[in-house]
Amino acid sequence: MEWHPFQCFQYPIDNYGTMPDAQMIVVAENGGHNGNLGYTYLYRDTDGSEEIPDSDVYTDKRPYVRALVVLNYDTLSTFPEAYQMRTLTHEIGHVLGLAHPEACKDTAVMRTTGDSLVSFDIEGHDVYNLNQKY
Secondary structure (H helix, E strand, O other): OOOOOOOOOOOOOOOHHHOOOOEEEEEEEOOOOOOOOEEEEEEOOOOOOOEOOHHHOOOOOOOOOEEEEEEEHHHHOOOOHHHHHHHHHHHHHHHOOOOOOOOOOOOEOOOOOOOOOEOOOOOHHHHHHHHHHO
């Protein structure tokens, strides 16, 4: 299965020389995080001592340098590959600073599982929010 073609991200941070290298760690664990298909932890530091609360992901403008994506191996391994890729794409959206859309009726890959407006592809809503962020 081919990954999404988006490769044009720019990160508007002017202090790269003083920041630690960014890290994105993806793990698959039995049971995942509280049974969720996927969950993303975001941190402002590489040692994981300053976690960004879920409610602050989209509105917080400060940079974060570490992301830990936890996938639920038990459940995802029973799903088709397209569903697995959607889950990983959704979690990488969180790594990039996207939140779950709640105030609109647009389809989006960032919708939660079970939402009737969830998409298996990156949609205009997702691209718009990335453009607003970056």
